[in-house]
Amino acid sequence: MTSGATLRELIVGVDIGGTKTAILVTEPDGSVRVRQVAPTAVGAPNRAADSIASLVQAALDAAGATPDDVAALGVGVPGRVERQTGQVTLAVNLDWHDLPLGPRLEARLGIPTFVENDVRAAALGLHRRRLFGSVESLALLAIGTGISAGVVLDGRLHRGSLGLAGEIGHVVIDPDGPRCACGNSGCFEAVAAGPAIVARTRAGWAARRNGHADTTAGLHGDRAVDAEGVFAAAAAGDEVARDILESTGKAVAWGIHLLALAYDVERIVLGGGVSHAGEPFIAPIRRELDRYRAVSPLAAEVLRPDLLELLPPGSDAGAWGAVTIARDALSRDRNPASPGQERVVGHA
């Protein structure tokens, strides 16, 4: 690859979401030169790197720049990633299996590329940007299609020995609960993630129609809804939807309490698609956390008043996380002995 030390100053971050891909082209001082959002290219997995490379190229065009101006590219992927090789082991919602995304992007763009799980990248980005205060530890609890946490401890991303740290979506909250995609039953994610909220609400509506539950006339039929639709139904007074969101809030509060006891972080930030509902999402969570605090002095201490934050929608946490991953990797390359950085072998 060509080298131009004086030119390569931009950092590009790409956040590949289930439906949208966000790209940030950032200056050396951290300011944004260009921000672009495009639909996530679906198509065959073997075309994925081409599609993403095209989006990056388009963003660089808009920035009046070329790949030679870019020091590093960070990519956040909703799935499992081998950070050392840039291989995406599994991204269920994108139907990617063992996709060598990092090497392919490098081959196409000639930019050193660093791939990370999107939630982990976002958590590190929140920390580096001091978005929730000058803290040395935080967890980003992402509630969307699935549930997982990205955890920063002592200023460093905690990935774990298998890269599975923070996968608390699969801790069992109710052994008699719904079957989870992982094969187990009653996982946190099988109760409180977006698809679970929808499935439980639809089951409640079906039961109501069949007279198995309450017989209040439903405001909504058993038509296709998403989590947003369940929040809308609850706002319109639907009792089933309200009950489901209340119990979802209790489950999320349980997860927050678990994170607080396990890691004892300074901040827990709620993010992910479901959290975009805002106040209707967080109100039942706060009620349940207050109940914990009222019954247990230990809970009152560990669930400190400034613990919980809601990630504002549109904060580009994923894309900023990808920028952070790239920036960190660069600073490690330039100063390998730098303390306070996690140890990563780049594949560039």
Place this chain on the structure above:
Amino acid sequence: MTSGATLRELIVGVDIGGTKTAILVTEPDGSVRVRQVAPTAVGAPNRAADSIASLVQAALDAAGATPDDVAALGVGVPGRVERQTGQVTLAVNLDWHDLPLGPRLEARLGIPTFVENDVRAAALGLHRRRLFGSVESLALLAIGTGISAGVVLDGRLHRGSLGLAGEIGHVVIDPDGPRCACGNSGCFEAVAAGPAIVARTRAGWAARRNGHADTTAGLHGDRAVDAEGVFAAAAAGDEVARDILESTGKAVAWGIHLLALAYDVERIVLGGGVSHAGEPFIAPIRRELDRYRAVSPLAAEVLRPDLLELLPPGSDAGAWGAVTIARDALSRDRNPASPGQERVVGHA
């Protein structure tokens, strides 16, 4: 305090248990010069430091040494500790509240003293001694009067922002479960710690006598038993005791799965008084972990075959942990910039 650089080479570790106090006097090369075990002095909290100082003095006498020969004293306490000040905030079973144990021991013995929670100290000691392989991360899950975990990540003790990291005994496993000492209901510890095992077994026996449960003639009455007695009853064929230990094993497996998902450590070591029952304790845990592995590929991966270890009874993990805490504090003092050591301000 007197200083004699050439003399101060021994490290002393004291593990204060609920019933027994273990002391190790160790050489610079890590070998043991003297090991002593004494009943834990009960008495008034304001006499506690005197009692412990006497035990240390007796161990030094047996070692043919004086306090001047000791570089540092580490103390493990079953409770909450402010490590910076050596203050024991709360040790319920010892009835200690805000006891300045570290400063008092320093005043009496003239030895720099470092106090830490016993489970956390033991976890760090297991790591440093490579007792379960050359791993960089491990959790010690202690199941005794309560339940908590000491967690070592990247070779460093993870204490958390409030010193509460690893207190997973208070994650709720069953919202309809027994009331916990913390005030909440259905905490992991309220189901699976020693007193919970005893209480649930006694309730089962009482129900059986009253015909509310099975009517098998009980092998044991509702007399005073401890967890050991429950294991003995199960070994003798008591169905109630067997059921309780089976459900306890399921709860502990849940806790292991939780630790594995949250931290993704290389080893989880089971310790604490209840674990001394050995195979009858661990067999139901292994069965439940095998069930997790069978239904979920993710569980099979995170619950790797070499994950779980049982701490051998008599391994002096607490006293070795106290030695480790003291040794680490010393090496920080001598080499403050040393990486890979947790940052602690000694109060010496």
